[in-house]
Amino acid sequence: MAQLIKNHSPASDSWSVLQLAEGETPETVALPAGDVIFPLAVWLARKAEIVSCHKRIGLLLQPDEPVEAVAGDLEYFIVIAVNFPKFVDGRGYSTAALLRQRYRYEGELRAVGDVLHDQLFYLKRVGFDSYALKEGKDPAVALQSAFATFGDSYQASTDQPQPLFRRRA
Amino acid sequence: MYQYDALDRQLVNERVAQFRDQVARWKAGALSDDEFRPLRLQNGLYIQRHAPMFRIAVPYGMLNSAQMRTLASVATQYDRGYGHFTTRHNLQLNWPKIEDVPDILAELAKVDMHAIQTSGNCLRNITTDQFAGVAADEIIDPRPLAEILRQWTTFHPEFAFLPRKFKIAISGTRDDRAVTWFHDIGLHLKEQDGQVGFTVIVGGGLGRTPIRGQVVREFLPWQHILTYCEAILRVYNRYGRRDNAYKARIKILVQALGVDAFAEQVEAEWAHSKDGPATxxxxxxxxxxxxxxxxxxxxxxxxxxxxxxxxxHEKSFRNWVDRNTHAHKAPGYVAVTLSLKKHGVPPGDITSGQMLAVADLADRYSFGELRISHEQNIILADVRQADLHDLWQQAKAAGLATPNTGLLTGIICCPGGDFCDLANAKSIPIANAIQARFDDLDYLFDIGEIDLNISGCMNACGHHHVGHIGVLGVDKNDAEFYQVTLGGRQGNDAKLGKVIGPSFAAGEMPDVVDKIIKVYLENRHADERFLDTFDRIGIDPFKNRVYEGRAHGKAKAAEKEAA
Known part of the structure; x- marks a missing residue:
């Protein structure tokens, strides 16, 4: 199981991701109760239904799924999980930056999938605040140093909207 | 040149600590090879056929003498006493130990140097004109904006895992010397209505699919360059192909969308950040x-x-001044090219002893500063005419005064199959064989200006596509062959060379070049350079001569059959 890190400490995870089994479609899949993270296609197909029976709603975005598709829906989500099928696929960084900076999403933004220690600093910078650390990766190592690799940054991003040159003494 | 402040230094030191920890975790098995690979590449470390290769950044080609001395000592202590300057201004070491790289980085950090993002699918070193700030034909000095861009690229959190590598070149002169038409982003500084800004070119590149870049924006005021580049990068990061590494560069995306649609997307993205804090x-x-x-x-x-x-009165001095000095905007000064193209030596290679000699020359004659050119030479940018004779004698003693800059033997050349895992063929022996054939200086001067560029594979590190004569190493049934192109060029009219025909064995290459040169010499009008003659007479006379008497096509197949 992936270990969740939230607010810079290990956290338990109440959420489960709805997985479509073979033959199931977004239109017909049974909607489970509880804290569920819905794939984008299910959300788009079943929005009214989900809203009527769930108070707490999560959304899963794959790298090629555009943020723009849910730009008007963000108030519904307690958590948005952005999947990194491979850690070298950097599209999720832009997804997060857009969610936070352009669409002002303020709920939990979770990195899931191939989430390793050495990307945590960048993930935090673009706006993630929770991380489902890949199975087998030691959360202690992640918490020790990975969020503080660098003491400052040149560029503006979600965690520091002012570039260094506007803050330089 | 730019001097680090405490913060710049802190970031580089933190990078050293980060990489030391990563190497330790990799050694301990906590990081797999696949997990470690992009991390080491973003610190310039390749694992190669003979030994690791380690690439040290020289941002926009500028160095001071203290930095050059550190490179010399690092090459002595951790390598075999030499290094190789690349076409992107960086220094490569061919024989370091992986375990030593954190210590090398620590040594480099002491003089504000690093290997940040010198490889990997990220924003790479910014390159520019080697004569920036001193060239007589300069409109605007690109270096301050190059440094501002360098800082922006350094550890950019959103663009550390791009579909593929990303290279930016910036030029501020009338004659483009930074190959800006063949970079992912090429920036031309210019003035319009009293305002300084850029023409923004996107989607150029050499490599496997050579494409000339296209203008995405005619004029962008300089204040907006970071927000605009960010918009370009965001479009690329989101929509560039990730399914096929050979089709993942931004040039493929620009081609697929068409430049107008691409520009529209960029402008739409930019509308959100324009005039924001990153202005x-x-x-x-x-x-x-x-x-x-x-x-x-x-x-x-x-x-x-x-x-x-x-x-x-001194012909050899005159030859050197003629080839290896460049006009300067201050009266009585010139920029000097110290040639790393001595015949018989791998082009771009420099020994630790030469690095020390160069550092001394810089201190003595050029305010302690140096540049690296994309032609793989070293530049002393601010030398008094009155010092040239002394400088020349000292450079000669150090083997750095071959007067062949811009001539046939001043070859641009990648490390090739002798060192590089990607190469299909060796490139250095070809360069050296051609230099040996054309070892007569009078003859070289008579042939005149000509760029000969050699790459050991289609990744085109030797920029063969833009050589007047380009040589590309190819693999044919596990044997090394060489394809020749003619008519390529860099500069404002940059274009790709045309393939002359079937490829040649290594041993044929000096003869092939010799025949090409002969066709030129026989056909040239007075004052015509190679390229002028080529443009006038076309490729056919060259082709006919080179393949004269050679069986090819069906005849060759029949010959093979018979053998």
Whole structure:
């Protein structure tokens, strides 16, 4: 199981991701109760239904799924999980930056999938605040140093909207 | 040149600590090879067939003498006493130990150097004109903006895992010397209605699919360069192909969308960040530009009398001045090219001893600063004419005064199959064989200006596509062959060379080049350079001569059959 890190400490995870089994479609899949993270296609197909029976709603975005598709829906989500099928696929960084900076999403933004220690600093910078650390990766190592690799940054991003040159003494 | 402040230094030191920890975790098995690979590449570390290769950044080609001395000591202590300057201004070491790289980085950090993002699918080193700030034809000095861009690229959190590598070149002169038409982003500084800004070119590149870049924006005021580049990168990061590494560069995306649709997407993205906090302030520009002020030039006459005298009477000095000095905007000064193209030596290679000699020359004659050119030479940018004769003699003693800059043997060449895992064929022995064939200086001068570029594979590190004569190593049934192109060029009219025909065995290459040169010499009008003659007479006379008497096509197949 992936270990969740939230607010810079290990956290338990109440959420489960709805997985479509073979033959199931977004239109017909049974909607489970509880804290569920819905794939984008299910959300788009079943929005009214989900809203009527769930108070707490999560959304899963794959790298090629555009943020723009849910730009008007963000108030519904307690958590948005952005999947990194491979850690070298950097599209999720832009997804997060857009969610936070352009669409002002303020709920939990979770990195899931191939989430390793050495990307945590960048993930935090673009706006993630929770991380489902890949199975087998030691959360202690992640918490020790990975969020503080660098003491400052040149560029503006979600965690520091002012570039260094506007803050330089 | 730019001087680090405490924060710049802190970031580089933190990078050393980060990489030391990563290497330790990799050694301990906590990081797999696949997890470690992009991390080490973003610190310039390749694992190669003979030994690791380690690439040290020389941002926009500028170095001071202390940095050059550190490179010399690092090459001595951790390698075999030499290094190789690349076409992107960086220094490569061919034989370091992986375990030593954190220590090398720590040594480099002491003189504000690093290997940040010198490889990997990220924003790479920014390159520019080697004569920036001193060239007589300069409109705007690109270095302050190059430094501002360097800082922006360094550890950019959103663009550390792009579909593929990303290279930016910036030029501020009338004659483009930074190959800006063949970069992922090429920036031309210019002035319009009293305002300084850029023409933004996107989607150029050499490599497997050579494409000339296209103008995405005719004029962008300089204050917006970071927000605009960010918009380009965001479009690329989101929509560039990730399914096929050979189709993942931004040039493929620009081709697929068409430049107009691509530009529209960029402009739409940019509309959100335009005038935002990342807009460069005048104060920041001034802070950085203050580091690039002119050194304390003396007021000199445009022509030093003793220099003029020596030029007249010493032919070999005159030859060197003719080829290896470049016009300077301050009267009585010139920029000097110290050639790393001595015949018989791998082009771009430099020994630790030469690095120390070069550092001394810089201190003695050029305000302690140096540049690396994309032609893989070293530049002393601010030399008094009156010092040229002494400098020349000392450079000669160090093997750095071969007067072949811009001539046939001043070859641009990648490390090739002798060192590089990607190569299909060796490139250095081809360069050396051609240099040996054309070892007569008078003949070289008579042939005149000609760029010969050699790459050991289609990744095109030797920029063969833009050589007047380009040579590309190819693999044919596990044997090394060489394809020849003619008519390529860099500069404002940059274009790709045309393939002349079937490829050649290594041993044939000096003869092939010799025949090409002969066709030129027989056909040229007075004052025509190679390229002028080529443009006038076309490729056919060259083709006919080179393949004269050679069986090819069906005849060759029949020959093979018979054998």
């Amino acid at each position: 460069i302030t005048q104060a920041e520009f001034d802070r950085v530009a203050a580091h690039f002020g002119a050194p304390a030039y003396q007021s000199l006459s445009p022509l030093d009398a003793a220099f003029a005298e020596k030029i007249q």
